[in-house]
Amino acid sequence: MLWEVEIRPTGRDGERERACDEFDLLTHSARGADVVVGSARGFLLEGPLDGADVARLCTALLVDPLVETVAVREVGMAAGSHVHTVLLKPGVMDPVSESVKKAAADVGAQVDEVRTFRRYFGKADTPAADHELMFRKVLANDAIEQVVAGSLHADHLALGRPYEFQRMTVPIRDLSETALLTLSKDGQLALTLDEMLTIQAHFRKQDRDPTDVELETIAQTWSEHCSHKTLKGAIEYTEVTAKGRQTRRYKNLLKETVFGATQTIRQTLGADDWCVSVFADNAGVVKFDDKFHICFKVETHNRPSAIEPYGGSNTGIGGVIRDILGTGLAAKPVCNTDIFCFARPDYPADQLPPGVLHPRRVAHGVVAGVRDYGNRMGIPTVNGAIVFDDRYLANPLVFCGTVGLLPIGLENKKVGAGDLIVALGGRTGRDGIHGATFSSEGLTDASEKVSGGAVQIGNAIAEKKVLDVILQARDRGLYTAVTDCGAGGFSSAVGEMAADLGAHVALEKAPLKYDGLSYTDIWISESQERMVLSVPSASWPELRALAKSEGVEAAVLGTFEETSRLKLSYHGQPIADLDMHFLHDGRPDISRVAEWHAPSVEPTNTKAPAINPQDALLKILGAYSVCSKEWVIRQYDHEVQGGSVVKPLVGVVNDGPSDAAVVMPVLGSWVGAAIGNGINPRYADLDPYAGAAAAIDEAVRNVVAVGGDPRRTAILDNFCWGNVTDPQMLGALVRTAEACRDVAVAYGTPFISGKDSLNNEYKSPTQRIAIPHTLLISALARVPDVRQCVTMDLKESGNDLYLVGTTKDELGGSHLNLVAGRLGGMPPTPDVSIAPQVFAAVHRAIAGGLVRACHDLSEGGLAVAAAEMAFAGGVGADIKALPGVDGLSDEARLFSESTTRFLIEAKPGSAAQLAKEFAGLPFTKIGATTTEPRLRIAGASGEWLIWVKLADLKEAWQKPLRW
Structure with missing residues (x-):
């Protein structure tokens, strides 16, 4: 039986107000109240339920009778005229539906499937243009949602149909160069011609064509997002100044600048070196006290957030939390930080490029995504910043970071031959497919539709349960290595863990959200809340029982083997057999040309009208980048876990801007950690070197200002850049990296981790928007005694x-x-x-x-x-x-x-x-x-x-x- 539960507010209709406000912002009008006259939320329920069962569910679980009214009807019955219902598209993760199914079982009701919806009520005389704008730009996001006019009709809510196995090969050996590039583009592989030719040559030697899953695996592993091929590639850099022209060549830009700075500092420290693990794991690790190390990672989740702000940022913070959980043998997350870059919220709506969401909508969605995930995980969000610049209009930047605590002695992991490959956590669906390759390319006016599948929706409650299981299993010594399923899903997680060994994976053993997934879908899906562990066979029964006791699924997918090959099968049928050396080291080196022309130093333009100092x-x-961010901060729980010492807002009434946050990770110990950041792309417009140097200086002085020890301050880099195939754009990046090297060495602040996000450009037939050169520096400082802060x-x-x-x-x-x-x-x-x-x-x-x-x-x-x-x-x-x-x-x-x-x-x-x-x-x-x-x-x-x-x-x- 299919039932529809429609729930309306009895008093203020907050969702209608939101919709009308956004519509009025986009249209510079006050017509929103005429387009939407009311709203509702609701559930579609499928199962052996009668009316009494549904009424009991409403009373016990779904409806708050103090502020809501409910209407229950069979699906297909008239819901009223001029009604539009917004539902998640099939296959998009819906955490609320999962929670309802579990809660229904707790009250004794069997609910087989649940779908949530939002419903909006309009008027008969609404102009077609207003109707289209309201539903296209305000009420629904085409990347993940669908709109149904009138009554709903459905036979069942179950997703997918049984998958019929068919081994697919890609005839690549005889393709021309043009055809190779077409294959890369149409398949969202994000591979260059040189890379496609290398793959072609590899399989010609094997006298066979690759399977679809082999080609996808290589694309994920070689993507800019996963391999950082530009920053690790060779660059011929020419710098033109008034003194002349100077050219120098980098074999590996990161290794010779950012990495090199850390090596130089560690050599100087000698026996006093307090770095534990840098650029070698999911997060950087440094010494903290006599019992614990502390680790830090900051990630970007830009493109998904541009398309679906809530889901993009939601999974951005969820992913970096899993990075901490996958560091060493698992660190415990103790606090979060986030930095956002948006266009100004009052940007004229009629000037929005095709396919671009309004920055105010982006800001609301991004903040809500980070808020919900961090708060539900019970991890305080204690530090952050927001930069406003109209060049972020089409490519908002979303930086999410997490600090974790790792017991000494658990900083190393090692996969053992014969260990089981165990997937722990959420089930696998189609969400996030091509996320890694999508994040390696620029956005276009069609990205909202074409790349909608690259967006994931997170489930913080599921991840909290995974975290609890992982930490308990760690303390029992039930696994030898752990990593998260991030970009590339199982492909990246298993591929990286088995890089020095080999593995065999039986993909049919992966728990699925619904039927219909192909073996390739299973392998590259980026469904959230999943971890991969290397588990000795003797420990598997105890781990399985532990996971079950916490309501977390665990499944054996295969084994790690000393074969130096990655082998995949599906119900006994071989579907992939890749050489590990080729997979991880076979990508052709990128060689690029970069240039930087020193601008002529111009004095400040004094022709602009004079400004009174007080007015200035x-x-x-009141400038957007300077003004109070209290609207954001108050949505975050920065007190959970009880260790926040210096809060994000301080002062006599707790509304002043703190320079940095200080947390006490080990309750009962007075040793603390200060977290700060530095970012100002406006300086980089004039000189990228100066911009990078100032960012490092700002991050360090932020933590020093609250009591952090500058001699025990580690930093992280996040480069977000435009199209690096442009020599001028890449030249600015090289100059930035050189500043990172020089200033870090001078300050004695080692880089311990980092992340880059390149090609942040938007292109349409008539417009091109590149973000400003953006370097975020995050600082983590040891505070000897938080009582001195x-x-x-x-x-x-x-x-x-x-x-x-x-x-x-x-x-x-x-x-x-x-x-x-x-x-x-x-x-x-x-x-x-x-x-x-x-x-x-x-x-x-x-x-x-x-x-x-x-x-x-x-x-x-x-x-x-x-x-x-x-x-x-x-x-x-x-x-x-x-x-x-x-x-x-x-x-x-x-x-x-x-x-x-x-x-x-x-x-x-x-x-x-x-x-x-x-x-x-x-x-x-x-x-x-x-x-x-x-x-x-x-x-x-x-x-x-x-x-x-x-x-x-x-x-x-x-x-x-x-x-």
């Missing part, structure tokens, strides 16, 4: 204010230039010879209890930092000195974004000791805190340039994203 301050505080909010009146660091004429890429409409200028570039000394002195002062508040100077410079400290603490300030290099204007002293600078509050009695700690370093007393709730800043003449109430400063900062 208020405008910068400080926050950025001013604490009390009568204290001294000090500026640490040198202010220069570095307004290039600044927020002052942005709000004033100016171009040109020099971007901030750290003085790497003095920066480590400044960081060390700030850390000593904080650890010595000399600092009451500390805030790093970043976007907006001194004026913005002072304003934020003042309104966060509810304490006024008078700044009567504006230090800087000789000849510097008041405007630059106020708003320059020179790096390696801090604003410090200290008691007057600390002056002598502070002077001693900062001896020989740029350190100046610039003012004092006051009882009056206002900020005053004087210029060189003594005249007050800024005089504004704290309430007005806070309002300017909080208003833009008060959604």
